[in-house]
Amino acid sequence: MRRLFAPRHELSCSWFLWRRLLARLRERGRNRSRESGAFLLGQRQGGRAQIVDFVLYDDLDPHCLDSGIVRFDGRYFSELWALCKTRGLTVVADVHVHPDGSGQSDSDRAHPMISRAGHIALILPRFAVAPQPRRHLGVYRYEGAKRWTTVPPDDRGAFFHIGL
Numbered sequence: 812m813r814r815l816f817a818p819r820h821e822l823s824c825s826w827f828l829w830r831r832l833l834a835r836l837r838e839r840g841r842n843r844s845r846e847s848g849a850f851l852l853g854q855r856q857g858g859r860a861q862i863v864d865f866v867l868y869d870d871l872d873p874h875c876l877d878s879g880i881v882r883f884d885g886r887y888f889s890e891l892w893a894l895c896k897t898r899g900l901t902v903v904a905d906v907h908v909h910p911d912g913s914g915q916s917d918s919d920r921a922h923p924m925i926s927r928a929g930h931i932a933l934i935l936p937r938f939a940v941a942p943q944p945r946r947h948l949g950v951y952r953y954e955g956a957k958r959w960t961t962v963p964p965d966d967r968g969a970f971f972h973i974g975l
Contacts (some may be wrong), residue, residue: 819859820859820969820970820971820972821858821859821860821931821970821971822859822860822861822862822903822904822931822970822971822972823859823860823861823862823971823972823973823974824851824861824862824971824972824973825862825863825973825974825975826973826974826975828862828863828864828865829862829973832849832851832865832906833935833939833941833943835847835849835865835867836848836849836867836906836907836908836935836938836939837938837939837940839867839869839876840908840938840939843910843937843938843940844879845876845879845880846876846879846880846881846907846908846909846910846938847867847868847869847876847881847907847908847938847939848867848868848881848905848906848907848908848924849865849866849867849868849905849906849907850865850866850868850891850902850905850924850925851864851865851902851903851904851905851906851933852864852865852866852894852895852898852900852901852902852903853900853901853903854900854901854903855901855903860903860904860931861903862903862904863900864898864900865906866891866894868881868883868907871883871887871890871891872884872886872887875887880918881907883924902925902930903931904930904931904932904933905924905925905930905931905932905933906932906933906934906935907924907932907933907934907935908934908935908936908937908938908939909934909935909936909937909938909949910937910938911936911937912936912949913934913935913936913947913948913949914934914949915932915934915949915951915959915961919932919934919951920957920959921957923953923957923959925953926953926955927953927955928953928954928955929952929953930952930953931950931951931952931953932949932950932951932952932953932959933948933949933950933951933971934948934949934951935948935949936948936949945967945968945971945973946964946965946967946968947964948967948971949961950962950967950970950971
Protein backbone atom coordinates (compact mmCIF):
# COMPACT_ATOMS: atom_id res chain seq x y z
CA MET A 812 0.00 0.00 0.00
CA ARG A 813 2.84 2.40 0.87
CA ARG A 814 4.26 2.12 -2.67
CA LEU A 815 1.00 3.36 -4.14
CA PHE A 816 1.22 6.63 -2.20
CA ALA A 817 5.01 6.97 -1.80
CA PRO A 818 6.95 5.91 -4.88
CA ARG A 819 10.26 4.18 -4.33
CA HIS A 820 13.08 6.66 -4.71
CA GLU A 821 16.73 5.84 -5.25
CA LEU A 822 17.76 7.99 -2.28
CA SER A 823 15.60 8.98 0.68
CA CYS A 824 15.92 10.89 3.93
CA SER A 825 13.54 11.81 6.71
CA TRP A 826 12.44 15.40 6.80
CA PHE A 827 13.66 15.74 10.40
CA LEU A 828 17.15 14.45 9.62
CA TRP A 829 17.36 16.62 6.50
CA ARG A 830 16.44 19.77 8.47
CA ARG A 831 19.03 18.92 11.14
CA LEU A 832 21.67 18.33 8.45
CA LEU A 833 20.97 21.69 6.76
CA ALA A 834 21.19 23.49 10.11
CA ARG A 835 24.55 21.87 10.88
CA LEU A 836 25.91 22.67 7.39
CA ARG A 837 24.93 26.32 7.84
CA GLU A 838 26.50 26.35 11.32
CA ARG A 839 29.77 24.86 10.06
CA GLY A 840 29.72 27.31 7.15
CA ARG A 841 30.14 30.10 9.69
CA ASN A 842 27.49 32.52 8.52
CA ARG A 843 28.01 31.85 4.81
CA SER A 844 31.76 32.46 4.92
CA ARG A 845 32.93 28.99 3.84
CA GLU A 846 31.79 25.72 2.35
CA SER A 847 30.88 22.77 4.56
CA GLY A 848 29.85 19.19 3.94
CA ALA A 849 29.00 15.77 5.29
CA PHE A 850 29.07 12.08 4.52
CA LEU A 851 25.52 10.72 4.45
CA LEU A 852 25.25 7.37 6.19
CA GLY A 853 22.61 4.74 5.77
CA GLN A 854 21.70 1.42 4.32
CA ARG A 855 21.36 0.15 0.78
CA GLN A 856 18.77 -2.33 -0.31
CA GLY A 857 17.88 -3.35 -3.84
CA GLY A 858 19.51 -0.38 -5.55
CA ARG A 859 17.96 2.09 -3.14
CA ALA A 860 19.54 3.91 -0.21
CA GLN A 861 18.05 5.47 2.90
CA ILE A 862 19.99 8.16 4.77
CA VAL A 863 19.69 7.61 8.51
CA ASP A 864 22.63 9.65 9.86
CA PHE A 865 25.48 11.89 8.79
CA VAL A 866 28.97 12.84 9.83
CA LEU A 867 30.24 16.31 9.07
CA TYR A 868 33.55 16.50 7.25
CA ASP A 869 35.18 18.65 9.91
CA ASP A 870 34.15 16.25 12.69
CA LEU A 871 36.61 13.84 11.05
CA ASP A 872 39.20 16.27 9.64
CA PRO A 873 39.19 19.38 11.85
CA HIS A 874 41.08 21.48 9.27
CA CYS A 875 39.27 20.50 6.07
CA LEU A 876 37.24 23.74 5.90
CA ASP A 877 40.03 26.15 6.91
CA SER A 878 40.69 27.37 3.35
CA GLY A 879 37.03 28.26 2.74
CA ILE A 880 36.47 25.26 0.46
CA VAL A 881 36.42 21.57 1.32
CA ARG A 882 39.86 19.94 1.31
CA PHE A 883 39.35 16.62 3.08
CA ASP A 884 42.57 14.84 4.08
CA GLY A 885 42.35 11.18 3.02
CA ARG A 886 44.06 10.07 6.24
CA TYR A 887 40.72 10.59 8.00
CA PHE A 888 38.84 8.02 5.94
CA SER A 889 39.91 5.31 8.40
CA GLU A 890 37.89 7.12 11.09
CA LEU A 891 34.89 7.26 8.74
CA TRP A 892 35.09 3.52 7.98
CA ALA A 893 35.45 2.70 11.69
CA LEU A 894 32.40 4.82 12.49
CA CYS A 895 30.40 3.09 9.74
CA LYS A 896 31.42 -0.33 11.05
CA THR A 897 30.48 0.58 14.63
CA ARG A 898 27.05 1.88 13.57
CA GLY A 899 26.41 -0.87 11.02
CA LEU A 900 26.01 1.72 8.25
CA THR A 901 27.68 2.66 4.99
CA VAL A 902 28.28 5.92 3.15
CA VAL A 903 25.33 6.22 0.75
CA ALA A 904 26.11 9.74 -0.50
CA ASP A 905 27.90 12.94 0.35
CA VAL A 906 26.75 16.54 0.41
CA HIS A 907 28.48 19.90 0.41
CA VAL A 908 27.44 23.50 -0.04
CA HIS A 909 28.37 26.11 -2.60
CA PRO A 910 28.00 29.88 -2.24
CA ASP A 911 25.87 30.32 -5.36
CA GLY A 912 24.58 27.54 -7.60
CA SER A 913 24.59 23.78 -7.31
CA GLY A 914 26.81 22.95 -10.27
CA GLN A 915 29.93 20.86 -9.87
CA SER A 916 33.22 22.72 -9.83
CA ASP A 917 36.25 21.38 -11.71
CA SER A 918 37.60 20.28 -8.33
CA ASP A 919 34.34 18.45 -7.48
CA ARG A 920 34.53 16.53 -10.77
CA ALA A 921 38.22 15.71 -10.41
CA HIS A 922 38.15 14.72 -6.74
CA PRO A 923 35.05 12.71 -5.75
CA MET A 924 34.70 12.24 -2.01
CA ILE A 925 34.05 8.53 -2.58
CA SER A 926 35.60 7.35 -5.84
CA ARG A 927 33.42 4.29 -6.31
CA ALA A 928 31.13 4.01 -9.33
CA GLY A 929 27.53 4.63 -8.32
CA HIS A 930 28.34 7.02 -5.47
CA ILE A 931 25.92 9.97 -5.18
CA ALA A 932 27.12 13.53 -4.53
CA LEU A 933 24.69 16.31 -3.59
CA ILE A 934 25.49 20.01 -3.85
CA LEU A 935 23.36 22.60 -2.05
CA PRO A 936 23.31 26.17 -3.34
CA ARG A 937 23.43 29.38 -1.26
CA PHE A 938 25.36 27.78 1.62
CA ALA A 939 22.28 25.60 2.41
CA VAL A 940 20.14 28.61 3.35
CA ALA A 941 16.43 27.71 3.16
CA PRO A 942 14.46 27.09 1.10
CA GLN A 943 16.26 24.23 -0.66
CA PRO A 944 13.78 22.69 -3.13
CA ARG A 945 15.05 19.43 -4.62
CA ARG A 946 15.02 20.82 -8.15
CA HIS A 947 17.66 23.37 -7.03
CA LEU A 948 19.99 20.74 -5.52
CA GLY A 949 22.81 19.37 -7.61
CA VAL A 950 22.54 15.59 -7.80
CA TYR A 951 25.43 13.72 -9.40
CA ARG A 952 26.29 10.04 -9.80
CA TYR A 953 29.93 9.06 -10.08
CA GLU A 954 30.56 6.72 -13.02
CA GLY A 955 34.26 6.14 -12.37
CA ALA A 956 37.35 7.46 -14.18
CA LYS A 957 36.44 11.08 -13.28
CA ARG A 958 33.10 10.82 -15.16
CA TRP A 959 29.78 11.90 -13.68
CA THR A 960 26.11 11.72 -14.63
CA THR A 961 23.89 14.64 -13.64
CA VAL A 962 20.35 13.89 -12.48
CA PRO A 963 18.28 16.45 -14.43
CA PRO A 964 16.32 19.02 -12.36
CA ASP A 965 12.95 17.59 -13.43
CA ASP A 966 13.98 14.10 -12.22
CA ARG A 967 15.40 15.09 -8.83
CA GLY A 968 12.08 14.82 -6.98
CA ALA A 969 11.64 11.23 -8.21
CA PHE A 970 15.28 10.38 -7.47
CA PHE A 971 15.60 11.89 -3.97
CA HIS A 972 12.75 11.75 -1.46
CA ILE A 973 12.65 13.89 1.67
CA GLY A 974 9.71 13.00 3.87
CA LEU A 975 8.46 10.83 6.69
